[in-house]
Amino acid sequence: MKRRINLSIGSDTLERLDQLAFEKHKNRSQAVTDLVWDAKVQYSQIRGQTNVDELLNPPKKHGKK
Numbered sequence: 001m002k003r004r005i006n007l008s009i010g011s012d013t014l015e016r017l018d019q020l021a022f023e024k025h026k027n028r029s030q031a032v033t034d035l036v037w038d039a040k041v042q043y044s045q046i047r048g049q050t051n052v053d054e055l056l057n058p059p060k061k062h063g064k065k
Contacts, residue, residue, distance in 0.1 A: 007032075 009017070021031035 017028055017031055020035075021028050024031060024034070026034070
């Protein structure tokens with residue numbers, strides 16, 4: 001599902017984004033998407049989502065015996 005968002009960027013950044021998009025034969029939106037997906041992230045799990053392994057093997061709770 002695609003969502004529309006508004007970004008505020010400076011004119012120099014916009015020129016650079018347009019140049020990048022032009023060189024890669026893409027539009028601005030596609031260029032931004034590529035930049036986001038090519039960037040290295042610290043945590044591979046997307047914020048707010050549950051890991052599939054945790055669903056299949058929930059962590060054991062340390063409770064009273």
